[in-house]
Amino acid sequence: MTGEPRRPDEGERATPRARRLLSRARFLGLLAGGAAVGALSTRVFGLVDGWRENTVEESRPVFDPGTYRLTVDGLVARPLSLDYEALRALPAVRQVSDFHCVEGWMVPDVRWDGVLFQSLAELVGPLPDARYVTFHSLGGVYRDSLSLTQARLPGVLIAYDLDGAPLSRVRGAPARLVMPRMFGYKGPKWLTRVEFRDRQDLGYWQQRGWRVDAWIRSSD
Template identity: 55%
Template sequence: MSAPGDDDPPLEGRPIGRRAFFGLVGAGLTALAWGGSALRGVSSASEALPAFVRSAVPIGDGWRIYAVNEPYPTFRPATWRLRIDGLVRHPQSLDHVALRALPRAEQTPDFHCVTGWSVPGVHWAGVRFADLLAAAQPLPSARALAFVSAETPYVDYLTLEQAASPDAMLAYDMDRAPLTREHGAPARLVMPRMYGYKGVKWVQRIVVLDRANAGYWEQRGYDRDAWVGDSNGL
């Protein structure tokens, strides 16, 4: 079975090479360390940069919200469905109520971005993948999951073994409230042992596959297995 993206046209735009990306991020982090006028100077200078560069430079406190194709997708509860298909016996289409009715899991891990910043103690609630896939019944040939975002062309992959990690989930709540639009409402992948670029937001489809492919950021130079502290040269 072909995976999402196999037949897509060539990627467009100006991808940022890994060295360039980390150079830009380094400038942003240095400004954060300096504070005061230096931070304001970097913020002001960043306004003259192309949008794809500005989105890569972490400016400000707390979360840095990155997007690959603005504006953020809009969640409409009346029409939203999560499709689960591919190498399964029973394809599923879950509305938001049905998703939240599945066995609930909660956890409070730290969130790590490959660009060098972290958010400690993020409380997530959602569904473990064993419970999410139970009704679909993956076939014996199943080996991986593709997470397809409403923010095209954002797709990323986990092997089934990775998705079985005890802290992997499809989250619908963050810090004891429903996900906000900028954080991926209504559902996002959470994989705390991997860097945040694997955490696909605005998930609208999960495809069960026979292999994991290179996702959006991996096609732009990042490691496929984004283990925190043990990938991307870190």
């Protein structure tokens, strides 16, 4: 603003009542317009819905299809080492669930494709002492565990596709554990080893005081 000459008659033509109504309507219109633009732009930029990233690895592990192995070992009768092709060749299931992070955000109706944990367990044959399972990340820092009973619940799977496309590096390529009835930190990304054990190994966050059984409390 600079010092323009003023025109005092500006805006003084309407009657006071009309002025009030006019200004109120325009003010509300402006507010509504601003809110609409804001809501639209947040949707456009995808800042609101969808995934947020959590990782404690030094850097996001890189998946190399040539060298990657999913090792299934520990207290089992027939240990397994699967390459990416072999993992994808196992009988696949599709599962749709809401993803809940312990932080509070959620992604509704996530479509996972992968191998049921139960099918994998049948392949390797857990020994009678095997009562817990630890899931290790490629980066070597993160891991988490479930009891064998929890891991055998319906819907627990080693997922390699997310919403119809292979997992991206950020989302945990090439595979991650999906435990839809617990918070997301129970499902390590960049999964490379499934270890059957007799005692529960505390996961990364559990060692730091977080809840071991991170059941989601929900009305449905």
